[in-house]
Amino acid sequence: MTTGSAMFSREFESMPLPQLKALQLERLRWSVRHAYEHNPHYRKTFDAAGFHPDQLKTLEDLRRVPFLTKQEMRDNSPFGLFAVSMKDVVRVHSSSGTTGSATVVGYTRGDLDLWATLIARSLASAGGSCDDILQVAYGYGLFTGGLGVHYGGEKIGATVVPISGGNTDRQLMLIQDFGTTMLACTPSYAINMADYASRHMPAFDFRKTRLRRGLFGAEPWTEAMRREIEARMGIDAYDIYGLSEVIGPGVSCECSAKSGLHVFEDAFYVEIIDPVTGEVLPEGSQGEIVYTSLTKECCPVIRYRSRDITRLYRDSCACGRTLVKMEKVCGRSDDMLIIRGVNVFPSQIESLLVEIEGVEPHYQIVVDRHGALDDIEVMVEVQEEIFSDELKVMNALSGKIAARIRSVLGISAKVTLVEPATLERGAGKARRVIDRRQLS
Amino acid sequence: MNITQLSVFLENKPGRLQSILKTIADRDINIRTLTIAEVNDFGILRMIVNRPDEAYEALRAAHVTCSRTDVLAVALEDTVGALYRLIEAFSKRDINIEYMYAFTDRYQAHSIMIFRFDDTEAAKAALLEEGYTIMKRSEIHGE
Numbered sequence: 001m002t003t004g005s006a007m008f009s010r011e012f013e014s015m016p017l018p019q020l021k022a023l024q025l026e027r028l029r030w031s032v033r034h035a036y037e038h039n040p041h042y043r044k045t046f047d048a049a050g051f052h053p054d055q056l057k058t059l060e061d062l063r064r065v066p067f068l069t070k071q072e073m074r075d076n077s078p079f080g081l082f083a084v085s086m087k088d089v090v091r092v093h094s095s096s097g098t099t100g101s102a103t104v105v106g107y108t109r110g111d112l113d114l115w116a117t118l119i120a121r122s123l124a125s126a127g128g129s130c131d132d133i134l135q136v137a138y139g140y141g142l143f144t145g146g147l148g149v150h151y152g153g154e155k156i157g158a159t160v161v162p163i164s165g166g167n168t169d170r171q172l173m174l175i176q177d178f179g180t181t182m183l184a185c186t187p188s189y190a191i192n193m194a195d196y197a198s199r200h201m202p203a204f205d206f207r208k209t210r211l212r213r214g215l216f217g218a219e220p221w222t223e224a225m226r227r228e229i230e231a232r233m234g235i236d237a238y239d240i241y242g243l244s245e246v247i248g249p250g251v252s253c254e255c256s257a258k259s260g261l262h263v264f265e266d267a268f269y270v271e272i273i274d275p276v277t278g279e280v281l282p283e284g285s286q287g288e289i290v291y292t293s294l295t296k297e298c299c300p301v302i303r304y305r306s307r308d309i310t311r312l313y314r315d316s317c318a319c320g321r322t323l324v325k326m327e328k329v330c331g332r333s334d335d336m337l338i339i340r341g342v343n344v345f346p347s348q349i350e351s352l353l354v355e356i357e358g359v360e361p362h363y364q365i366v367v368d369r370h371g372a373l374d375d376i377e378v379m380v381e382v383q384e385e386i387f388s389d390e391l392k393v394m395n396a397l398s399g400k401i402a403a404r405i406r407s408v409l410g411i412s413a414k415v416t417l418v419e420p421a422t423l424e425r426g427a428g429k430a431r432r433v434i435d436r437r438q439l440s
Numbered sequence: 441m442n443i444t445q446l447s448v449f450l451e452n453k454p455g456r457l458q459s460i461l462k463t464i465a466d467r468d469i470n471i472r473t474l475t476i477a478e479v480n481d482f483g484i485l486r487m488i489v490n491r492p493d494e495a496y497e498a499l500r501a502a503h504v505t506c507s508r509t510d511v512l513a514v515a516l517e518d519t520v521g522a523l524y525r526l527i528e529a530f531s532k533r534d535i536n537i538e539y540m541y542a543f544t545d546r547y548q549a550h551s552i553m554i555f556r557f558d559d560t561e562a563a564k565a566a567l568l569e570e571g572y573t574i575m576k577r578s579e580i581h582g583e
Contacts, residue, residue, distance in 0.1 A: 384507060387506070389447030390556075394449075394484070416481050420504075
């Protein structure tokens with residue numbers, strides 16, 4: 001492993017903490033004032049909460065500012081959350097709208113430069129440089145992935161191949177013919193490419209190409225997927241994270257340590273809150289991550305509730321960055337189940353299963369209420385990898401799963417082993433949770 | 441010399457066994473013997489068939505979770521105390537039997553015991569030392 005891949009913005013990425021906090025406060029005060037003075041929605045909600053930007057004296061004072069929700073973004077769509085005049089807006093993007101109607105974000109020239117810099121940093125963090133041939137297989141268009149990574153690639157000086165998504169045989173041909181060294185796409189598309197190559201192009205060998213690294217994001221993925229991509233493509237796979245509401249990809253990115261994503265804190269202030277009470281939790285706690293942009297002009301986001309569940313922590317990272325790390329997002333607060341008072345995310349159960357089985361698990365969680373008590377049943381499909389001809393081994397497996405759920409989540413669950421392909425799959429995507437409690 | 445047993449994960453639900461047997465029958469594969477070990481919600485079907493590799497592929501293609509397991513088949517005279525003496529050969533050597541089942545060969549009028557050991561090689565050595573006949577693949581699978 002290389003220790004400390006080059007940093008694109010060393011000054012900010014390795015800044016001593018006190019200095020970073022001071023910079024954040026200075027920028028936060030500008031950003032909150034900018035939102036208040038130039039956007040009627042922010043002015044209205046700040047006023048209603050009895051908050052004025054003059055009251056922001058410390059970073060902690062931000063807790064007095066109301067949250068911005070996804071619903072408010074939708075209600076103000078398309079341009080209601082812009083804080084500059086339209087003549088200064090040079091581009092718009094839109095979220096995919098997978099969980100409701102789409103939200104629109106705008107960028108000034110300065111915002112685009114910030115964004116390209118954040119992507120350039122992410123590329124550098126994943127070992128990329130001006131020597132790379134970067135194949136951008138994210139979709140180009142309203143979606144932030146394609147154009148976002150494109151301009152970041154140019155910023156770092158890489159040779160950008162703007163192929164966009166799809167057209168898999170062409171993707172593979174270009175990897176071969178252009179000597180692509182770095183791939184950027186969704187992790188599921190990377191696996192799709194590997195599948196396609198092994199099915200239709202038996203002579204294609206990723207190890208004989210120059211492909212060395214990949215930057216994957218725009219959807220949650222697991223360590224099991226990382227191992228699969230790395231093994232099948234013979235590359236190092238890094239996680240890049242972002243939300244179009246905040247800026248797009250480039251909010252945080254993994255480094256050579258591949259443990260946690262460094263948040264670019266000179267551009268974003270992050271808090272972890274309890275998704276139910278909204279209370280800010282101490283560093284190290286798991287909860288919903290809340291974003292505040294520090295320098296964005298067109299669409300400042302002040303305390304945006306991402307619904308993403310993660311944990312923030314600081315360690316002395318081998319890469320030399322002092323930036324706070326966030327864990328891979330482990331779930332959405334919308335998916336959160338409350339079982340006998342305990343918050344449970346389906347993804348937590350998923351990662352337990354990945355850990356135990358070593359493969360991508362197929363499972364379903366059924367929650368029911370008998371009398372006053374919630375019952376949770378975890379149904380796990382028995383794939384060949386975990387199957388044994390011995391009953392005691394199979395019993396030990398379900399026992400182990402139940403024990404892990406009990407020790408990690410603090411709830412007892414009934415674990416049932418089921419045959420493959422018995423669990424409901426809607427439109428290719430498995431239905432993970434069946435909550436029968438509302439019906440009774 | 442080891443015999444291939446097919447082990448199949450089976451949910452305890454009506455119709456499941458039938459659908460597995462149909463997959464086997466549709467391939468014209470003959471089952472020589474089978475046994476089911478079960479707990480509350482599921483069971484493990486263990487069977488000896490004439491063409492185990494083909495049966496394995498057919499079941500996998502039908503998305504059935506199954507595996508091939510090495511077992512030993514031992515021919516035993518159908519007389520009082522024969523099984524007792526056989527098992528004694530294992531116990532005095534501290535060889536543990538994971539599971540076992542039996543069937544009768546209709547032509548030669550002896551019993552065939554199927555054994556699954558955690559240490560198959562040690563069991564084999566014990567059997568040979570005591571003069572037992574370990575049956576060949578061709579005798580059990582037929583072809």
